[in-house]
Each structure stands twice: as structure tokens, then as C-alpha cells.
Amino acid sequence: MIFLTKYIIITGGVVSSIGKGITSASIGRILRSYGLKVGAIKIDPYLNRDSGTLNPYQHGEVFVTYDGMECDLDLGHYERFLDVELPGVSNITTGKVYQSVIDKERKGEFLGACVQIIPHITDEIKSMVRKTSGIEDYDVVLIELGGTVGDIESQPFLEALRQLRNEEGHDNVMFVHVTFIPYLNAAGEFKTKPTQHSTKELRSTGINPDMIVCRSQEPIDEDFKRKIAHFCDVAPNAVVNAPDAPSIYEIPLTLANEDVGKFVADRINLDVDNESADLDQWKTTVKSLQKQDPVVTIAIIGKYIELEDSYISIRESLLHAAAEVGVKLDLKYISSDIDELNQNELKSLDGILIPGGFGERGVEGKLDAVEYAIVNELPIFGICLGMHSMVIQYARRNNMEDANSTEFNKDTNFPVIDLMEEQKKIKDMGGTMRLGSYDCKLIVDTKAYNSYNSKSVPNDEKQIEERHRHRYEFNNEFKDKLQEAGLVISGVSPDDFLVEIVELPDHPWFLGCQFHPEFKSRPNKAHPLFVSFMDAAAKYSKNNK
Incomplete structure (x- = not known):
């Protein structure tokens, strides 16, 4: 036929x-x-x-x-x-x-x-x-x-x-x-x-x-x-x-x-x-996307904010999550490419999202945002470079003062983010990228596991599949030291080698993922990580306003 x-x-x-x-x-x-x-x-x-x-x-x-x-x-x-x-x-x-x-x-x-x-x-x-x-x-x-x-x-x-x-x-x-x-x-x-x-x-x-x-x-x-x-x-x-x-x-x-x-x-x-x-x-x-209250204010803190289409999937994913949680999203764009973030502007937020990106420009602003979120217990979600920023800043807070990614400082004493050895020999732009869907094993009784199992993954399922686009990875040489300092690794590749998700257990919502969950969110099926983040931001808003 x-x-x-x-x-x-x-x-x-x-x-x-x-x-x-x-x-x-x-x-x-x-x-x-x-x-x-x-x-x-x-x-x-x-x-x-x-x-x-x-x-x-x-x-x-x-x-x-x-x-x-x-x-x-x-x-x-x-x-x-x-x-x-x-x-x-x-x-x-x-x-x-x-x-x-x-x-x-x-x-x-x-x-x-x-x-x-x-x-x-x-x-x-x-x-x-x-x-x-x-x-x-x-x-x-x-x-x-x-x-x-x-x-x-x-x-x-x-x-x-x-x-x-x-x-x-x-x-x-x-x-x-x-x-x-x-x-x-x-x-x-x-x-x-x-x-x-x-x-x-x-x-x-x-x-x-x-x-x-x-x-x-x-x-x-x-x-x-x-x-x-x-x-x-x-x-x-x-x-x-x-x-x-x-x-x-x-x-x-x-x-x-x-x-x-x-x-x-x-x-x-x-x-x-x-x-x-x-x-x-x-x-x-x-109809669910048209809800007018309560209002939850989230900021995307990145370096391409002049063109909103630079973060279009993240914006839509936040809208999907807001509809599912039953709140109205008030989305702000804050440039990380400045000397110092406006503290008063940060005080008006209910949550921070740090998106992915490439290059050193704007990174210090993202690190400042991570520090603010830790100190003020403000819900924060890091995606790709956003996760890297969270790991770097947490390392700096725990006796690794010049911790960095080798993307930004090849001579750092604490390269907590680095290229994998097999990637370092590849010269073509894009050749070092990890692209497309990869499996991720969730660690039970973590915020990441609970986020997925509350919505789209059956309770007996501990593995998810998410899309990637990045070159640099969590450096396993510092895994033990960061875990001893309190960082929880809540998602890893099936062979336990690559770190996919990190979080802090004693924070209202501090989670970073190596992958890009925004690519799988749908208006009628919001991504579970975005839903969990939005729910935490809504609770923060209710308790602080």
C-alpha cells in the first residue's frame, strides 16, 4: 500500500x-x-x-x-x-x-x-x-x-x-x-x-x-x-x-x-x-493560561535579554508551569552582563531562572544571582550554564575561592566545570557538543525525583530522558568534596559517570540541571521541573508578600 x-x-x-x-x-x-x-x-x-x-x-x-x-x-x-x-x-x-x-x-x-x-x-x-x-x-x-x-x-x-x-x-x-x-x-x-x-x-x-x-x-x-x-x-x-x-x-x-x-x-x-x-x-x-492572580514574579537572568526570542522555550515553559500551578506569571528579564545586580530589583522576585549560554560575558552576574538566592532562600533554577553557575558559586562558598569553569579560566585551581578528556582533542565548532536526548537516572528521595514522580513519571520509574546542548560538564574530581560540603547530586547518567542534576536539600528550591527541560514542555503538559519550581516560587510569594 x-x-x-x-x-x-x-x-x-x-x-x-x-x-x-x-x-x-x-x-x-x-x-x-x-x-x-x-x-x-x-x-x-x-x-x-x-x-x-x-x-x-x-x-x-x-x-x-x-x-x-x-x-x-x-x-x-x-x-x-x-x-x-x-x-x-x-x-x-x-x-x-x-x-x-x-x-x-x-x-x-x-x-x-x-x-x-x-x-x-x-x-x-x-x-x-x-x-x-x-x-x-x-x-x-x-x-x-x-x-x-x-x-x-x-x-x-x-x-x-x-x-x-x-x-x-x-x-x-x-x-x-x-x-x-x-x-x-x-x-x-x-x-x-x-x-x-x-x-x-x-x-x-x-x-x-x-x-x-x-x-x-x-x-x-x-x-x-x-x-x-x-x-x-x-x-x-x-x-x-x-x-x-x-x-x-x-x-x-x-x-x-x-x-x-x-x-x-x-x-x-x-x-x-x-x-x-x-x-x-x-x-x-x-483558559488556564489566562489566570490573572495570584501573581508570581520570576526573572530570567542572562546576557541575551534584549531579544526575548533568545529564551523563548524557557519563557513558554514558565507560562505552562504557571498555568498548571494556577498563578499568573510576571516575567522579568535582568541582564547578567553588568558590574553588579540591582539588589532592590532582586528583592521584588519570587524566583530566579539562570538559562544556558556560552562564553564568559555575563557569568559573574549569574554567580551574584546564585549567591543572592542562597543567602535569601529564594527559589532558583539553573539550566546548563545556569547549573554550572550554581556549582561554581557553591564551591566558592566552601573553601574553593577561585573555583571556575575552564571555559572561563583555564588556570583556576578548582576547575569544578571542565571538558571531558575525549572532548579536548576535537577542534570543530559543535564537535565537542553533547546534543540530543540522553538518559538520566534519578536519585530517590530528592527534589528532582519527587518533581518528576509527582506529575509525568510513574512512581516506580527512576529514569528520565532529556535533551542536551553543551560542551562542559561537572568535573568528577570535585564530586566528593562538593557532596561533603552539602551539595546533593540528584541525577546522573545511567553509568553514574556524568552529573546531570544538583540541588541543595536545605533550601526551598535550589536545583540545577545539565540538560534543557524547556524543549519538552507543552502548554497542556508543563515540564515537571518547571512546575515544581513555579510551585516553590508561588509559596515563596505567598509567605513574603
């Missing part, structure tokens, strides 16, 4: 950062409500092979898949909205495509042919799309093309996707074009021209959009939709409005109210009952 996957291709027009990823994920959430198996692909037209070496200020956070691929942050949206785990091949980049084609050319696979954009590059793009589609036998695969229609780097992808439609058949592929509808205060009206021009640009590539999703600051009316339909040559019910919303998780409900599910199902002949869509659970989730 030949399994036939349907494709929904999402392009963007007018401006970048328009919300294609959220639109794609929302359409996917609606299709999942029919009981369909939905996958997603993000195409990034940059030449980097992956997102691993990109500065967070350039591209936001780096999302890591279970199989260890460093990807665009939109993969995180897809996983959270669809409640799936996507493979690394779900992120296609220009770098991956060209590298694959050149490798084939070097091996002589093209039999001496002149390698060209068409057919070799476009064929490779289609091959990558189909490979991803076949991994899980998806009913529907969403394909989001990054950038804006008209960008020169997107042209080979648009051509490949046009060919994909012709090869797979009109009834199996549809195009959704996401555009921006500006409102001119001086004129007192929305304007359709940018959408008209963007759609014309897309049609010049041989692609006619089947649906146009209009992003706007405020809702647009039916007359305005009909005008867009007329000038952009689509059906009136194919023009959908997605105005700004208080929460991204409301967008699936907005699109569902516009009958997007029915339109998509009819357009690509999905074998579903339009009455069977069940978004009740999603509605309950959205």
Missing part, C-alpha cells in the same frame, strides 16, 4: 517576523484535532548548515531535537502546538541542501553532468521534503518557508515547492500565504496594496495561493476580506484574518472560528468529518 502524504506550504509576504511559524503550528493544531498525524518542516534559506553557530541576537534561541539537530526556534512552536517530537531533518537549510548536492557531485553520482540549480538543487529540496514526510507516515506535513516572498535566497525553494505541487497533484498540495495588513492612522483605514503586491510576487513564481492569512493589529471586516479576495484571485472564504492576540495559543481557536479546518480539509481532500474536530482540551489550556 502506497501511503500518500498531503502537504500544506506556508509562505510569507510584506514583512518578516509576520508569524508564519505560529500560523503553521495553529493550522497543524486544528488538523490534529481531527485525529490526523501531522508533521512539520521549517525551511531556512540561510547558508548555515544549522542554527548551532548563530548568535541568539541574529536568530533567537537554538532549538534542539531529540536526535541532536540544532534547529530554528519554529521547530519548538511546532512541537509545543502539535505535541509531537520532530526529527532533525525537519529543519532544511540552504547549507544542508548545497552540502548534500556537492557531496554527491564529488562522489560522481551525477555522471559528469553540469550541476545546476534546476534540476539538481530543486530535486534535492524535494527529496529532503519527502524523506521527512516518510519518517512517520504523516497524514499531513506543514512546510514553512522562512523569509519573505521576493527574497533572492528563497527562489530555489519556491521553484522546488512549485514542482512538488505538480508532481504530488493539485489535490494533495495547497499554498497558504501569510501577509501583513497595515493600518494607516492618518488615513484611518487598513490598506490592501502590500498584500496585493506580495501575492502578485508569489504568482510570478508560478504559485497561486489557495488561502491568504491576513495578519493585522486589529480585526478586519468581511468587506475588506472580499476586497482582498477579488484583487488576489482567491475565494472569499479563503481570506482569513489573524489579528494580534494576547497569547499565541489563542491563534488555533481564532483560525478555527474562521473555518480554516473545513477549508483545508475540502481543498486537499482530507478524509475527515468536519464535525469531529475537538479543540475542547485546547480551549481549556488557553
Whole structure:
């Protein structure tokens, strides 16, 4: 039996950062409500092979898949909205495509042919799309093309996707074009021209959009939709409005109210009952995210705070946890890249989260935050470099005055954080990384064990699986000394060699983990460590306000 996957291709027009990823994920959430198996692909037209070496200020956070691929942050949206785990091949980049084609050319696979954009590059793009589609036998695969229609780097992808439609058949592929509808205060009206021009640009590539999703600051009316339909040559019910919303998780409900599910199902002949869509659970989730009190104030203390997308998965995980605990999150961003943290600002907090990162800049500010949390018994959660900061500061408090990571000081007398010996010989950027899912053994009767067993892990389960992205590890040479000083190692690799979680038993909530739990949190299934942390912060808030 030949399994036939349907494709929904999402392009963007007018401006970048328009919300294609959220639109794609929302359409996917609606299709999942029919009981369909939905996958997603993000195409990034940059030449980097992956997102691993990109500065967070350039591209936001780096999302890591279970199989260890460093990807665009939109993969995180897809996983959270669809409640799936996507493979690394779900992120296609220009770098991956060209590298694959050149490798084939070097091996002589093209039999001496002149390698060209068409057919070799476009064929490779289609091959990558189909490979991803076949991994899980998806009913529907969403394909989001990054950038804006008209960008020169997107042209080979648009051509490949046009060919994909012709090869797979009109009834199996549809195009959704996401555009921006500006409102001119001086004129007192929305304007359709940018959408008209963007759609014309897309049609010049041989692609006619089947649906146009209009992003706007405020809702647009039916007359305005009909005008867009007329000038952009689509059906009136194919023009959908997605105005700004208080929460991204409301967008699936907005699109569902516009009958997007029915339109998509009819357009690509999905074998579903339009009455069977069940978004009740999603509605309950959205409602829980709208709680207004009590307020719990958490600060992310890091060095990339100017761009909130640098910590987007952490932000969303905190929101998920707040909803589960039944509180409203008041999230602050505090720069660690300063001479001294503002003590008055720290006094207003109910919890501190120190995120991951690379490089020495901002580390001393993170260490100051750890010290404040210890002295004032303020709940604190450290992730990756955040855990390193907790270990370093705790060591300094216990007769290891210049304790440090060799990432920051190779000559420290107390390298409590260090590269493993087998990593030191690797020179390529990324080659020393521990990436993807690894098992972690929980130590019974610890805060970590109790956190997991209270929610998502059966009580007789002592092993979890979490995603990693780091180079440096807890240095086992100092394990005994730090444990004697009171540090509890509550999670280790199955062979007992690598330290995964540390905590302090006599502190309200002092826990650091080597892995990145934020990558597995879902709006309807908050990560247990975030829930436990938020619960501790809520109790701190209640007792201190």
C-alpha cells in the first residue's frame, strides 16, 4: 500500500517576523484535532548548515531535537502546538541542501553532468521534503518557508515547492500565504496594496495561493476580506484574518472560528468529518493560561535579554508551569552582563531562572544571582550554564575561592566545570557538543525525583530522558568534596559517570540541571521541573508578600 502524504506550504509576504511559524503550528493544531498525524518542516534559506553557530541576537534561541539537530526556534512552536517530537531533518537549510548536492557531485553520482540549480538543487529540496514526510507516515506535513516572498535566497525553494505541487497533484498540495495588513492612522483605514503586491510576487513564481492569512493589529471586516479576495484571485472564504492576540495559543481557536479546518480539509481532500474536530482540551489550556492572580514574579537572568526570542522555550515553559500551578506569571528579564545586580530589583522576585549560554560575558552576574538566592532562600533554577553557575558559586562558598569553569579560566585551581578528556582533542565548532536526548537516572528521595514522580513519571520509574546542548560538564574530581560540603547530586547518567542534576536539600528550591527541560514542555503538559519550581516560587510569594 502506497501511503500518500498531503502537504500544506506556508509562505510569507510584506514583512518578516509576520508569524508564519505560529500560523503553521495553529493550522497543524486544528488538523490534529481531527485525529490526523501531522508533521512539520521549517525551511531556512540561510547558508548555515544549522542554527548551532548563530548568535541568539541574529536568530533567537537554538532549538534542539531529540536526535541532536540544532534547529530554528519554529521547530519548538511546532512541537509545543502539535505535541509531537520532530526529527532533525525537519529543519532544511540552504547549507544542508548545497552540502548534500556537492557531496554527491564529488562522489560522481551525477555522471559528469553540469550541476545546476534546476534540476539538481530543486530535486534535492524535494527529496529532503519527502524523506521527512516518510519518517512517520504523516497524514499531513506543514512546510514553512522562512523569509519573505521576493527574497533572492528563497527562489530555489519556491521553484522546488512549485514542482512538488505538480508532481504530488493539485489535490494533495495547497499554498497558504501569510501577509501583513497595515493600518494607516492618518488615513484611518487598513490598506490592501502590500498584500496585493506580495501575492502578485508569489504568482510570478508560478504559485497561486489557495488561502491568504491576513495578519493585522486589529480585526478586519468581511468587506475588506472580499476586497482582498477579488484583487488576489482567491475565494472569499479563503481570506482569513489573524489579528494580534494576547497569547499565541489563542491563534488555533481564532483560525478555527474562521473555518480554516473545513477549508483545508475540502481543498486537499482530507478524509475527515468536519464535525469531529475537538479543540475542547485546547480551549481549556488557553483558559488556564489566562489566570490573572495570584501573581508570581520570576526573572530570567542572562546576557541575551534584549531579544526575548533568545529564551523563548524557557519563557513558554514558565507560562505552562504557571498555568498548571494556577498563578499568573510576571516575567522579568535582568541582564547578567553588568558590574553588579540591582539588589532592590532582586528583592521584588519570587524566583530566579539562570538559562544556558556560552562564553564568559555575563557569568559573574549569574554567580551574584546564585549567591543572592542562597543567602535569601529564594527559589532558583539553573539550566546548563545556569547549573554550572550554581556549582561554581557553591564551591566558592566552601573553601574553593577561585573555583571556575575552564571555559572561563583555564588556570583556576578548582576547575569544578571542565571538558571531558575525549572532548579536548576535537577542534570543530559543535564537535565537542553533547546534543540530543540522553538518559538520566534519578536519585530517590530528592527534589528532582519527587518533581518528576509527582506529575509525568510513574512512581516506580527512576529514569528520565532529556535533551542536551553543551560542551562542559561537572568535573568528577570535585564530586566528593562538593557532596561533603552539602551539595546533593540528584541525577546522573545511567553509568553514574556524568552529573546531570544538583540541588541543595536545605533550601526551598535550589536545583540545577545539565540538560534543557524547556524543549519538552507543552502548554497542556508543563515540564515537571518547571512546575515544581513555579510551585516553590508561588509559596515563596505567598509567605513574603
